Amino acid sequence: MKKFSFVAHMPDTPGSLHRAAEIIKKYEGNINRIQFDRRIDPGTVFYEVTASDSSYKKITDELAFIGYLQSSLKPLDFLKFCVYLPNRPGALYEFLGFTTSAGANIALIDFDDKGRHPDRLTVSLNLEQSAIVDRLLDTLKSRYRLEIIEYDKTGKHLDDTVFYVRFAQAVRDLIGESEDAFLLSFLAETNHIAQELMDRGCNPHQVFESVLATGQTMRATSGEHFYADVQQFRITDTATLFCFQPPCGGSLFIIDTPKERVMIDTCYGIYHHDIMAMLSRYGLGDMSRISRVIVTHADADHCGASGFFSAPVSMHHATLEILRTNNRAYGSRSEGSVLEEFYTKMVNLFSKFNVPADVECFSAPTGITRGIFPVIGSFRIGEIELEVLDGLGGHTCGQVFLYSKEYGLIFAADSVINFGSMTKERADYSSLAAFLVTSVNVDSDLAKQERVALMALAEETDRALAPSGRRCLICGGHGAVSVMANGKLAVYGDIMRYEAGRDS
Template structure:
């Protein structure tokens, strides 16, 4: 919309004319002086009439073409009307002036500095041809990639940065994504947060994932001998959750898969550690539905064992499904965003666990068991604190407790991993969909670990807590401490 009095009223009158109900409106000229978001409920027929009338007014944004940025000096004659004549050319070209500077008492009294944004690339060349034939120009910057656009067209620039992260996308998808991003910015602004931090956090999430793949990929590794025939690997990926692999002579069991964007790098890492290719993995167990724990499952032929609630979250594309936070716009947006940036490829062959029976372990119902080699792990049903359907794996005899995201050794996270995790904390305000239940689960799991330590004390064993992030740890003096050596893996490229 034009940044002038009456624009909002004219749009509202069009919506009212066709019985549209405005559910949401958001405008903040500090973000973008010419973009307003409306969400409207109406009939299909009236929707078409509303959009048609808005388009006739020139208000409807239905595409997000990469805009060009042009900055130049122009030398104007110091006569009345010079500026007005010059501006007629920029106006006719459809240029949006982001910056203009002139002072006849300054160092260059005949020089005007101008920066322009133009959505039609052909208009840039046409404008330059017109100006060059009439004025002396000095081009300072000319960019057609959208990287140097200023905030006078903030959302066009933001869309271009999203394109850079995910590749070319249809206008319909980008417009929907911008509307969702604007909605969470509005929600977090209402909670006292800076909107710029919202947009920066979204972009930083995507940039960090892209910047930690290929030659920039790394992982921190722990290898633990569990029995004479089974070893445990913990792979801490650059961002997101851990991958655990229990390996025997004949098969591998994977607990969680990491992000889809890391799959090629993880495959090379598995080969490096002698774990073989995808076919070697005969079992997948998914602790919960967040993309950093199940987002590469579709690359493996093995079926994935999970809670029905995890399957439902994957289907609904909302990590808060099944919880008291189910209708949170923050949770719904974050799920869509992280699935997009992380190249979400969830398991295709899903095997759901049966309903809980009467057996329990601590406060957790026992849903079944999974075995590899001479190890049997109980599958425990969580209470839904982190996400609905989160499960835990437990072997009392071998001192293994896979706690997913309920218990994490935060002190073992590198600064880069901690910074990445803080982006999610900010965007959803809490990574737990029910904080009260999450606290109860954590307390019970730590008590279970302590009880297991006591049980194993005569066998010279400890309960190894395998959290969803960070190092495999044991409890020392009431705190989690990394167990054994942690080594850094870095992929080598010729």
């Protein structure tokens, strides 16, 4: 027995759901999940069933035979026009006979004989086959005066009676042409998280809008619209730290020395070409100088471009497992969450995640700790030695932090973020993830412990550096590089703006 999922598109008539359930029962299928909501789409139903391979085939064959099984998501044509009807009984009835014969689904009809145009009927139609559009228009033109207001073949102007077709078309716009089977599977998974969030009181339309907004915001801020906030710090006489905040997602850091460069996190894959152009602007464009890429954790906004680099990529073994399972909640108490699993797949898809081929995992704990964090490795870049601290698994399992007591550096990943330094646009984008998974941390209790311990480590390091007049720089996964000030985070240093195609 296996679990299968499929999408049904049923007539909006009494008994349709009952008939489908009868077919599933007939072949001994067990329904594990069903979701239908007229507020979203009055004809589309999502099923998950447990059945044998042979039973599932019989179920879907019979559903297909009666026209219930949805196997394609071709965009429908949309036609909006005005037709001038004669003022006599039966005129509307006769007109509707032509649209019904054409297989047209009326999305809008508007007529008022006391209005500004008492003889004009406005109609919007969704047509399932583009070939019939011309025939319908020819038929109507031969009998009525017509004015075409809009004729759309992209599926962008369809009404909510074909909501999932519209949604699929919007996804196609983001990822390019895809097989219908893939899109149907993606729709089923999106519907599943909508069902989960509706159970928690969320508006289903906000779920679908947030999914699309995630991909649309990435695309809208790439290419010529890419920008970043940049900070630069001299750490030693020969080492410089750069922080680049892209429009969406996590920051990218580079420690530059005369002999080598180390990159810490990589941002989204969709930004890779934009970031390469930006790095060239700051004299960092020679990728052969990058000796290592260090990944703090598995979220796509931190490691999604790591596969583009030829240098070895270092990460926690649990981070590698998250990439393998495609589930950011792997290894946590939230591992079974449909929200976390879908979000991982969705963001990886929209952000063009490029999985690294050459991966080196950090070692086992050395027996040394920094505060509550075990040391599981170290790297030297010029004079700077960075210890790798093993996190508790609050934000994601396998998230690590990098620390140098001597030079006052803490790369805190997503456990310490100066939210006050984030622009409204970045905060709005981050809120999409918070809505879709309800919390960006897979274990909020552990995440709080990590944050408190890292800030305590920063204050301890500040005290040790005080005689030299230097500060401990907290390099969070988002927002500006900051320092501790009266127990809170404060932006440190100047912030420059980079814009694609412009000088800083």
